[in-house]
Amino acid sequence: MRGPEPISGERASQDSLYEQAADAYGGPLDRLARAYELDAEARRDLLQDIHLHLWRSFACFDQRCSLRTWVYRIAHNAATGHVIRQKRVRDRLVSIENIETMPGSDQNELAASQSEALERLSTLIQRLKPLDRQIIVSYLEGMDANAVSEITGLSPANVAMKVHRIKNVLRRWFGEGGLHAK
Amino acid sequence: MPSEFPMHDPQNIWQTQTTELFKMSANELRVRAQQQQKRARLKAQFSMIGGFIVFVFFAWNFSKAHEVVPRAGLGLISLWGLYFAYQAYKRIWRPTPDTALDATLESYRSELEKQGDYARHVWRRSGVTFCFLGLALVVVPGLIKSIEHPGLLMNFVPILVLLALWFVAFFFIRRRDRQKLQREIEALRAFETENQG
Numbered sequence: 001m002r003g004p005e006p007i008s009g010e011r012a013s014q015d016s017l018y019e020q021a022a023d024a025y026g027g028p029l030d031r032l033a034r035a036y037e038l039d040a041e042a043r044r045d046l047l048q049d050i051h052l053h054l055w056r057s058f059a060c061f062d063q064r065c066s067l068r069t070w071v072y073r074i075a076h077n078a079a080t081g082h083v084i085r086q087k088r089v090r091d092r093l094v095s096i097e098n099i100e101t102m103p104g105s106d107q108n109e110l111a112a113s114q115s116e117a118l119e120r121l122s123t124l125i126q127r128l129k130p131l132d133r134q135i136i137v138s139y140l141e142g143m144d145a146n147a148v149s150e151i152t153g154l155s156p157a158n159v160a161m162k163v164h165r166i167k168n169v170l171r172r173w174f175g176e177g178g179l180h181a182k
Numbered sequence: 183m184p185s186e187f188p189m190h191d192p193q194n195i196w197q198t199q200t201t202e203l204f205k206m207s208a209n210e211l212r213v214r215a216q217q218q219q220k221r222a223r224l225k226a227q228f229s230m231i232g233g234f235i236v237f238v239f240f241a242w243n244f245s246k247a248h249e250v251v252p253r254a255g256l257g258l259i260s261l262w263g264l265y266f267a268y269q270a271y272k273r274i275w276r277p278t279p280d281t282a283l284d285a286t287l288e289s290y291r292s293e294l295e296k297q298g299d300y301a302r303h304v305w306r307r308s309g310v311t312f313c314f315l316g317l318a319l320v321v322v323p324g325l326i327k328s329i330e331h332p333g334l335l336m337n338f339v340p341i342l343v344l345l346a347l348w349f350v351a352f353f354f355i356r357r358r359d360r361q362k363l364q365r366e367i368e369a370l371r372a373f374e375t376e377n378q379g
């Protein structure tokens with residue numbers, strides 16, 4: 001049986017890049033996994049998968065984009081693959097435009113607590129198609145249109161339009177609206 | 183300026199949720215990557231062993247058979263077993279895809295498309311045609327004989343039933359796998375199109 005492979009300079013840099021990314025984006029990656037998987041055990045597997053993809057990807061990280069963009073791109077792709085493989089989940093997903101125009105999709109009462117609000121937010125995210133999910137998660141992480149555009153590959157104008165729709169939906173779900181929205 | 187979300191700001195809710203700082207050590211990651219590779223190799227090794235068993239079993243029968251046509255059939259199946267083992271061997275030593283790119287959906291899709299393409303041409307690529315031809319050469323002369331001596335047909339019944347079951351299972355599983363693969367490829371394409379639109 002072969003022993004562990006010797007660690008070359010490239011490998012060391014791959015490891016240190018991964019360390020750097022995991023330290024800086026550990027929390028956001030956990031939140032990202034929550035956006036794609038509600039079940040705690042499956043989420044843990046997904047998170048491990050994301051970290052494995054990430055570590056592998058650093059073997060050829062050419063620094064043409066920022067570390068943050070790279071980390072999110074790889075993580076979203078790995079998580080999207082996870083959603084796409086689940087046929088039952090995949091078939092129920094809708095776009096943000098669908099939710100925006102869906103009658104009765106408003107939440108008629110304001111969330112009483114922070115945790116209830118988070119649950120509501122998670123419910124909304126879980127209903128979205130992968131691309132819209134990438135955008136809403138990036139928006140919630142506080143990224144601007146250019147950063148989201150780099151991650152998703154959409155044009156900044158398209159991202160801005162999507163974010164506008166996301167904000168509309170969020171306003172209906174969380175804004176002053178609530179009970180008095182209509 | 184008043185907040186758009188005076189009660190609960192979604193960005194704030196999202197960013198302040200409790201998270202777990204998950205991290206894997208480089209060794210752990212390396213081990214997991216090796217495990218994945220090992221699993222793929224093990225699968226290919228099983229196929230290789232299977233191919234060798236087929237080769238040895240039918241070669242042994244080939245050496246015992248006296249009639250020309252069944253003998254040719256046995257030889258053909260035996261050679262197919264060897265070819266099948268060789269294909270599995272090639273799979274083991276095929277370089278792994280670019281480790282960095284395999285996280286992207288595009289490369290994942292192209293890998294699935296390759297699998298789909300292989301499944302479509304499995305008759306040619308894995309030489310199944312020769313296997314079936316060999317089986318036909320073994321079975322058909324026996325069946326012809328059994329017309330003259332109906333008692334002989336009874337000897338063939340178990341193998342014919344097994345063959346029929348295998349045939350049905352082969353086509354059923356292959357069709358199901360291909361449909362599953364196709365659905366996954368289509369979902370990925372739709373996602374990519376949406377992303378470009």
